Amino acid sequence: MIISVPREIKNNENRVAITPAGVSTLVQAGHQVKIETRAGIGSGFADEDYAAAGAKIVQTAEDAWEADMVMKVKEPLPEEYRYFRQHLILFTYLHLAPLPDLTKALLDNAVTGIAYETIQLDNGELPLLQPMSEVAGRMAVQVGAHYLEKASGGKGVLLGGVPGVLPGRVTIIGGGIVGINAAKIAAGMGAQVTLLDINPSRLRYLDEIFNGRIRLLMSHPYNIAQAVKDSDLVIGAVLIPGARSPRLVTEEMVKQMEPGSVIVDVAIDQGGSIETIDRATTHDEPTYTKHGVIHYAVSNMPGAVARTSTLALANATTPYALQIANDGFKGAIAKNKAIARGVNTLDGKITFKGVAEALGYPFSEVEKMISA
Template identity: 60%
Template sequence: MKIGIPQEVKNNENRVALTPSGVLSLVQKGHEVYVETGAGIGSGITDDMYKESGARIVSTASEAWKQELIVKVKEPQKEEFALMQEGQLLFTYLHLAAEKEVTEALLEKKITGIAYETIQTKNDELPLLTPMSEIAGRMSVQIGVHFLEKINGGKGVLVGGVPGVNKANVMIIGGGIVGTNAAKIAIGMGANVTLLDINIQRLRELEVMFDGKIKTLASNEYNISQQVRDADLLIGAVLIPGAKAPRLVTDEMVQSMEKGSVIIDVAVDQGGSIETIDHITTHEHPIYEKHGVLHYAVANIPGAVPKTATYALTNMTLPYIERLATYGLEAYAQQNVAFSKGINTYNGHIIHEAVAKEFDKRFIDVEGLFA
């Protein structure tokens, strides 16, 4: 199969879809890989490194986009819509429930859109989302600490405090991969950490995991409102695979926070769970202030650490890319249920139920897709 790797064009997105080792593995299996010149520079990967691995370097995005299978990191941007070829395969993070324009573009071009974030194993794990969730969770605390500093607009609180002075209160909503990794870093920095989740069994696991160094609460409106009021740093880490994140923190709750507090919504690429986060920001202009509270709403947090993120991503995506390229969409989807759940659009139709529900459209069940 001919595989195209275009350069990412999203604001400050420095990741690239495949490392040279990933390219080499595909080439050795008989596939052709076309990499747009400069695609890997942000991740410290040169064109020569790709050439040595057997890639063919193309000088324009349009050449990369002409291939049968396009592998990316982030959803197509508006300027890429015209480059998409009717009927081709697109394998990337899509987050379609929060991206109406992207969804419509994929349907119009009859693109088979396969989303990393909805590939789901029988034990409900999201293997291709996990490494970026780990990074985003850890970075959320790192970022929050930065903006809590007075010189960066925050209230001027040292997260771990010092003897005789209060530590910062870090509140995390969601006990999945993002929330767990955020808690790990926040605890390590000495903060008072409270984590809320609707799954009580998960809270039990976290209590054991962190040896009682974390406070856990059932996630409900009352508990959320009480904890938001006292939070110095609030991290939204809620995920419903393929669907928009539920709005859990209201405008009124945010107004109760002390001026200079910080909110980071890692789920903003799925619509976000904080009502006062009404638009996505970029690494170039990451924050805005509302009710005196700093809001961080960057949708591609791992793009800030591409030398880590690109390699972590390829570790997980490569086996799926290899099998998709080798067996083709239909055969691979029939033999691998987890992969089949990644198919969001196909031949002008929505295949993922949560996406169809968001846009009030009919969907085709993936089980009957190739019947």
């Protein structure tokens, strides 16, 4: 199979979909790999590193999109839609539920869209989302701490406090991978942490892990309102896989927060979990202020720490790319249910229920389409 990796063009997206080690794995298995020139620079990988691993360096995006399978990090932007074509396998984060235009472009061109974020193991784990959720969860607290500083427009609270002064109060909504990582960092800094989740088993697990160090609450509007009102920093970390994020923090709740408080909505890539956040922000302009509260909603947070993120992402994605390349699309989804769950678009149809429901399309089962 010919596998190709374009340079990412999203604002400050410094990650790249493959490392030289990944190229070497694919080439040794008999595949051809093309990399767009300078695609790896933001992550510390030069064209020469890829060439030495066996990749062909190509000079243009057109060339980099000409392959059996294109691997990316972020969802394609409108200027990339012209490269879509039937039977192209696109393996990347897609986050289609809040993106009707991208979804339509994939359907109109019958692209086979395999979304990293909905590849799901039988036990429910999302192995290609996890590493970036670890990064974003850890970053959410350092970002929040930065915007709480006076010079950044914040209320001037140090999350850890000092002896004789209470620590900052952090509320995390959603206790999955982002949530647990945010809680670890916030608790490690000495903040007072409250975490809410809707899943009692997850709350029990977190109770074991944190052993009383953080406060755990069932997620419902009453508890969310109380926790948000008393918070210096609120972190949105919910997910219903593939679906649009539920909007759990209402505008009224935001109005109750003290001026200079901060909201970091990590869940923005699935549409956002805060009513006062209706669009993603960028690393160039990461925040805006509403009702006196600083809102941060960058949808590619890990792009800011690209060296760490690229290595972590590629550790997870490369074995799946290898399986798709070795077995072909149909073979891979027949052998590996996790990959079948990743297929969001096929032959002009939506094959992921959460996306179909969010955007009002009919849902088609990928296995039935393949066997028809």
